[in-house]
Amino acid sequence: MNLYDKTAHELHDMLINKQVTSVEITKSVIERADKTEQILNCYLERTNEDALKTAKKVDEKIAKGKNISPLEGLPCAIKDNICTDGVKTTCASKMLENFVPFYDAYVVSKIKDENSPILGKLNMDEFAMGSSTENSYFKTTKNPYNTACSPGGSSGGSAAAVSAGSAVFSLGSDSGGSLRQPASFCGIVGIKPTYGLVSRFGCVGFASSLDQIGPLTKDVRDGALALNAIAGYDANDSTSANMEKADYTAALTKGVAGMKIAVISDYMQEGINEQVKKAVLAAVEVLSSLGAELSECAIPSAKYALAAYHIISAAEVSSNLARFDGVRYGYRSGSYNDITEMLENTRAEGFGDEVKRRIIAGTFALSAKNFKNYFEKAQKVRTVIRNDFDKALGQADILIAPTSMTTAFALGEKNDNPTKMHESDFCTCGVNMAGLPALSLPCGFDKDGLPIGLQIIGKAFDESKLLTAAYAFEQSADFHKMRAIIKNEAGEDI
Amino acid sequence: MKITAKEAEHAAKLAHIKIDSKQSEKLICELEVIARYADMLKDVDTSGVEPTFHGIVLQNVLRKDVVTNNYNRDDLLKNAPDSHDGCFVVPTVVE
Amino acid sequence: MKYETVIGLEIHSELATATKMYCGCATSFGSEPNTNCCPICLAMPGTLPVLNKTAVEYAIKAGLAMNCEITRWGKQDRKNYFYPDLPKAYQISQLETPICVGGHIDVAVDDSIKRIRLNRIHIEEDAGKLSHDTGGGTLVDCNRGGTPLIEIVTEPDISSADEAKLFLESVKAILEYTEVSGCKMEQGQLRCDVNISVRKAGETKLGTRTEMKNINSFRAAVRAIEFESRRQIEELEYGGQIVQETRRWDDAKGESMPMRSKEEAQDYRYFTDPDLMFISVDEDTIQNIQKTLPELPNARKARYIEEYGISPYDAGQITNSKPLADFFESSIKCGADAKAACNWILGDISRILNEKGAEHFEIPFLPEHLAELTQLIEDGTISNTAGKTVLAHLFETPKSPKDIVSEKGLVQISDEGMLKKIIAEIIASNPKSVEDYKAGKGKAMGFLVGQAMKATKGKGNPQLINKLLKDELDSI
Numbered sequence A: 001m002n003l004y005d006k007t008a009h010e011l012h013d014m015l016i017n018k019q020v021t022s023v024e025i026t027k028s029v030i031e032r033a034d035k036t037e038q039i040l041n042c043y044l045e046r047t048n049e050d051a052l053k054t055a056k057k058v059d060e061k062i063a064k065g066k067n068i069s070p071l072e073g074l075p076c077a078i079k080d081n082i083c084t085d086g087v088k089t090t091c092a093s094k095m096l097e098n099f100v101p102f103y104d105a106y107v108v109s110k111i112k113d114e115n116s117p118i119l120g121k122l123n124m125d126e127f128a129m130g131s132s133t134e135n136s137y138f139k140t141t142k143n144p145y146n147t148a149c150s151p152g153g154s155s156g157g158s159a160a161a162v163s164a165g166s167a168v169f170s171l172g173s174d175s176g177g178s179l180r181q182p183a184s185f186c187g188i189v190g191i192k193p194t195y196g197l198v199s200r201f202g203c204v205g206f207a208s209s210l211d212q213i214g215p216l217t218k219d220v221r222d223g224a225l226a227l228n229a230i231a232g233y234d235a236n237d238s239t240s241a242n243m244e245k246a247d248y249t250a251a252l253t254k255g256v257a258g259m260k261i262a263v264i265s266d267y268m269q270e271g272i273n274e275q276v277k278k279a280v281l282a283a284v285e286v287l288s289s290l291g292a293e294l295s296e297c298a299i300p301s302a303k304y305a306l307a308a309y310h311i312i313s314a315a316e317v318s319s320n321l322a323r324f325d326g327v328r329y330g331y332r333s334g335s336y337n338d339i340t341e342m343l344e345n346t347r348a349e350g351f352g353d354e355v356k357r358r359i360i361a362g363t364f365a366l367s368a369k370n371f372k373n374y375f376e377k378a379q380k381v382r383t384v385i386r387n388d389f390d391k392a393l394g395q396a397d398i399l400i401a402p403t404s405m406t407t408a409f410a411l412g413e414k415n416d417n418p419t420k421m422h423e424s425d426f427c428t429c430g431v432n433m434a435g436l437p438a439l440s441l442p443c444g445f446d447k448d449g450l451p452i453g454l455q456i457i458g459k460a461f462d463e464s465k466l467l468t469a470a471y472a473f474e475q476s477a478d479f480h481k482m483r484a485i486i487k488n489e490a491g492e493d494i
Numbered sequence B: 001m002k003i004t005a006k007e008a009e010h011a012a013k014l015a016h017i018k019i020d021s022k023q024s025e026k027l028i029c030e031l032e033v034i035a036r037y038a039d040m041l042k043d044v045d046t047s048g049v050e051p052t053f054h055g056i057v058l059q060n061v062l063r064k065d066v067v068t069n070n071y072n073r074d075d076l077l078k079n080a081p082d083s084h085d086g087c088f089v090v091p092t093v094v095e
Numbered sequence C: 001m002k003y004e005t006v007i008g009l010e011i012h013s014e015l016a017t018a019t020k021m022y023c024g025c026a027t028s029f030g031s032e033p034n035t036n037c038c039p040i041c042l043a044m045p046g047t048l049p050v051l052n053k054t055a056v057e058y059a060i061k062a063g064l065a066m067n068c069e070i071t072r073w074g075k076q077d078r079k080n081y082f083y084p085d086l087p088k089a090y091q092i093s094q095l096e097t098p099i100c101v102g103g104h105i106d107v108a109v110d111d112s113i114k115r116i117r118l119n120r121i122h123i124e125e126d127a128g129k130l131s132h133d134t135g136g137g138t139l140v141d142c143n144r145g146g147t148p149l150i151e152i153v154t155e156p157d158i159s160s161a162d163e164a165k166l167f168l169e170s171v172k173a174i175l176e177y178t179e180v181s182g183c184k185m186e187q188g189q190l191r192c193d194v195n196i197s198v199r200k201a202g203e204t205k206l207g208t209r210t211e212m213k214n215i216n217s218f219r220a221a222v223r224a225i226e227f228e229s230r231r232q233i234e235e236l237e238y239g240g241q242i243v244q245e246t247r248r249w250d251d252a253k254g255e256s257m258p259m260r261s262k263e264e265a266q267d268y269r270y271f272t273d274p275d276l277m278f279i280s281v282d283e284d285t286i287q288n289i290q291k292t293l294p295e296l297p298n299a300r301k302a303r304y305i306e307e308y309g310i311s312p313y314d315a316g317q318i319t320n321s322k323p324l325a326d327f328f329e330s331s332i333k334c335g336a337d338a339k340a341a342c343n344w345i346l347g348d349i350s351r352i353l354n355e356k357g358a359e360h361f362e363i364p365f366l367p368e369h370l371a372e373l374t375q376l377i378e379d380g381t382i383s384n385t386a387g388k389t390v391l392a393h394l395f396e397t398p399k400s401p402k403d404i405v406s407e408k409g410l411v412q413i414s415d416e417g418m419l420k421k422i423i424a425e426i427i428a429s430n431p432k433s434v435e436d437y438k439a440g441k442g443k444a445m446g447f448l449v450g451q452a453m454k455a456t457k458g459k460g461n462p463q464l465i466n467k468l469l470k471d472e473l474d475s476i
């Protein structure tokens, strides 16, 4: 197995046993990215020199006999809506094409504390709006399992890079499914933490009340390690939960015996791909055979979640993205006669179609005439959704659903149809509306060899339970050991 | 749900995004998507239900009134499309 | 036809916090452009607000001082609009749950008390500043952006420019007493918008109102109200109609005109800020803040009338300014006669301060110096005229009145022999005036006393001169 194919915890063990150096690992991943990038387009910006510098520092530390933390010396990459001091942060938008922050996002400072070499910034749907990474202003990322397919989105670059071995792990963000759906499409683990567990400071706001940053990893243990690194109270984020830090790896081996697991029936009905359904039910069987108590539950409001989600997120987007006005940073139109034209042209030229669509829709939903029937109604429906999840979680420890109704769809398949694309969030956005933690991990492959994702949903701040269940399933199924076989244009494996 | 061109143009105007008449047609269709969503929500009984504003419910998240700024102006201005004399420059604003 | 004017005010007051509402930048005035800024107040991508605790406490304090109900469970809302001085393109304010509700301020109008009701006090952030570049563009300085404000909104209870002025003075005094705001109007720390409508006397329905912005002093408020109510009345008299609009007051031209940028109907799309959590205020917090309230202007005024026997008008004038009232009380503690101290403070001291343009009263000498000055006059050491000279010197040097009197030779001449000699000379050289006096013309006496004072270079004891002169003239 190549170094770049290994998990973080495997590489950590090799580092402390001096079987390999951080520079060797980092170089292996960089070389892998040099190859895969020609096909996959995961990265928007690469910072190999900085990464190697950090790796060297870690090697010196190890040589001196010092202890290293679990992710130390293991190269990662960051979704491009997360600010990195001195490195372009574009949100895959023309609007921020040349924007260089001079501050780090909270999670980036945590990764730097960890001495994890940062390889660069990862592609995404523009301002995280989309589910296919086709809305990037710069490039379209491809799915490592089938380059004709989408890696999902909006954290498509983050998921594809980990899946392809061009980063050991990565960070992304999830407002309606943007970590879990690409994780499921790319056959890796994605964790959307409880709202408030990970600071949003420095993550360019999409929908403030829904956004959470989370890790994408090759397996569940890596997910726990990355979550350990980035979770925690941040006084600079008013929505950050001030609570004691947990060690998520402690939960991994607890086992599911006696755990109450409920399958959400509303996500297993019409529209679901039969192979996805089969794989999810098979996974549930595995958990049952390991001692979990199975049941079914209903989220009656599930079919309204998507509508409410799109109204609320568009409304918040319209306000959050109003700051992009060509005054203090970012793109400014070259043609205008007065200040109003400067603003209108800047925003017309700097934003892509999907972003403009959502901003205007959100403005419409918030405007005096529509406020009550659109935004306020959606916020009330949000309460209903929250209550439904609370009720279901009152009867069960964790809930099970597919991450996505389908496996990866073909590039271009949905991009001209916003409503179709919105439907990608069907199984995931309810969780964001309720502020709950959820995780996606591989639970099989369809007949075309595309990965299928299992979604596990838990109570607020009960990430440990998700990890316990996920780890138990993973260890008895081995899907996490699969690696994508990437072919170049000539059809050769790379 | 029918959206008029006037409504669409008003929303674009409020959002400060320039659209031409050709785009206006398309915009109407797009706004009809969100209007359909709002229509769907009418089926949910929300009488007596309070809206949820936040992803988490906390109270009194407050900051001590102590100066902590340590940025220099060059950094603050370096991403600006136009700046002069320590200020951001915009086309003349008439009140 | 008689009309009455109905006025409501929206007063924005900058809070005297060390830092801005949502970031750790200093709020100091007059710094180099954009030096009190950070990624948060410049709305750089990814940054988030955290509310200033002191700003909340100050707003509650102001509310308690103005008899408001304090909201126990509140939130903050976004007011969305584009303007280059507003980095986020929304102002964080409070729409549905202002931190203070209701309340009132009692104002002494002529001889009666008028109660002006408040609608609310809410917290919000200030915007930056625009200035015009010689190069043709507009310059944006965000130093002020994010400064904590309270907005005090009245009910339409004010019926004249004079009442508005008295009310504004009361608001300023309360904010100064509670130390919630510096209230430096010249620095824009206190600004007001005026909502104004007129209606025929006796009518109960409110007329269409206009809102006037850009009012930067009490004087401007008075002029703006007078102008606008006249304009509206004239408009109606000539059969016209009032348009509901926002107008900009131009103090230099002395007129208001419709604001161009506000023509487009405003739709602020207010909604609860998802980045900011609820504000919960419990009874203990309110009690603790209540305890920190000082004696407020109206209470102080009543005490001055009662304790020092000064007139309600004077007491009102002096308590309108906390620094003046503090100075007044200290000087009394140092032995000054209350009435004399009051006269000096409201008279010459205020005049000189005004001449110096010191809107924010900073008396450069000590209260004990005023006490000493009043005692020197009372015991006849110096004349009242010489007292004015001493006062002028007190504004310039750090010396005590006694030192100034002896240095400048201002001690009063009360030597009868010397004064009699001077009087004799004056009578001799002004026969016409003596004749007038004899003919019963009162003015002549004043002239002759003046001549005597002049001859003593102002040092003669005026009461003594008066008496001696009268004796002399009557004996002729």
Ligand SMILES: [Mg+2]
Residues within 6 Å of the ligand: C093, C124, C151
């Ligand atoms: Mg206001």
Ligand SMILES: [Zn+2]
Residues within 6 Å of the ligand: B069, C020, C023, C024, C025, C036, C037, C038, C039, C040, C041, C042, C146
């Ligand atoms: Zn700041």
